[in-house]
Amino acid sequence: MIVDPITFFIVAACFLLFAIFSMVRLGLGPTAGDRIVALDTINTLVVAGMVVLAAAYNEVIFVDIAIIYALLSFVGTLYVARYLEGGL
Amino acid sequence: MLVFLATSLVAYVLYLILTMFTGSVGLWSTGELIAGAVLSLIAGAIAYRVAFEKERKGEKNSLRVLNPLRFILFLGYLVGPFFIAMARANIDVAYRVITGKIRPGIVKISPNLKTDLGITLLANSITLTPGTLSVDVDEENGDLYVHWINVKNPEPSPEEVCGSFPYWARRIAE
Amino acid sequence: MIVQAIIQVFILVLILAGGILAVWLRDLLAAVIALAGASLLVSLEFYILQAPDVAIAEAGIGAALTTAIYVIALRRTHRKEKE
């Protein structure tokens, strides 16, 4: 009836595999814009993985870290984008 | 003053949702209720200047956003037309990732929205739906510059790019 | 628990890749971005090791504060590294 926790761990491992692909783009990317896109993708993947792992460990506070991380990584992305625009 | 109270109220509702199932007074414990009230008043005092800004052309505060009817309309928009458009967008992008057929370009549309909230809603909707990505916005008259991955027509109408979204944004935000 | 071991290996490989990129790239803005990615994955490692409070602190400092300070410092100086 209830899903085995090993499923959640397998899903999180797949997320990290995709994060490795994005890290390749972060290393290759010719302009700074490509690198920020890769960082944004890694952020989204890690936040989704944190929510999945919280269900695997059965701890509520782990989801709160995902919320905080989603909001704070947005601040970092905005800083780099403002720098590229020439503002700040 | 009204803006301050509204901001505090939104913060308090969020706090109550986050601390649900903790105690005996209804679903919450007494300590959580008091601490939430104090913290949300502090948050409202700090953030009320940026939470509800003045409109772009009028003078009144845009408190109409707090109308519950608009919330219900927004939820219906999220699960109805928005979700269908998003699913279509993803199948389209998946097709283009696999085959690699693209014909990109930047086009301009004029949706004639008046409030900042309406333009934000429309731009976010455009970013998440078929083949389009909002690049820049003209601050004076609200024109949007949209990167389109498969250009069919160099000078399109708003309906051609984003379907019924300007209609929904106007109904929700104005 | 072979899957958990695989997760640990992936995270450590990613942290190592981020750190090496941050040292190796000549464009300093790109190095800052790689450092932000590395600190993000350090936070995930703390999370896997069951230390949520440390993970929250690392999230706040690594993602927002360090990136902001480095970007402001770049604004005042040069973007490219000198040979």
Added chain:
Amino acid sequence: MNILIYVLFGIGLTFNGLGSFALLRFPDVYTRLHGATKCTTFGSIFTTAAVIAYGFARGGGAYHTLAIHAIIALIALLLTNPTGAHAIARAAYRSGVKPKYAVVDKLEEKK
């Protein structure tokens, strides 16, 4: 209920994988943003929905709290992701990156 959770995870993983492959395959910043933003947001909706379904299926106070917090995390992700994509696109355009293979560029004509 089990089958529903497995199906949601399958769809979510497929779209997340396509998103990160799009990052490697497309030619310039704007098309990469298309793939990355849309596919990862859509995939994350599905995997988070699987966690929400798991929380409500297990029942009890702790699991309901897990599901509600997952809903709030999903809302935060939905709000911040397209806004960040818009900021990156605007910054890339203003820093002088031109779209490759573009057939029309109205923003260029404006300036």
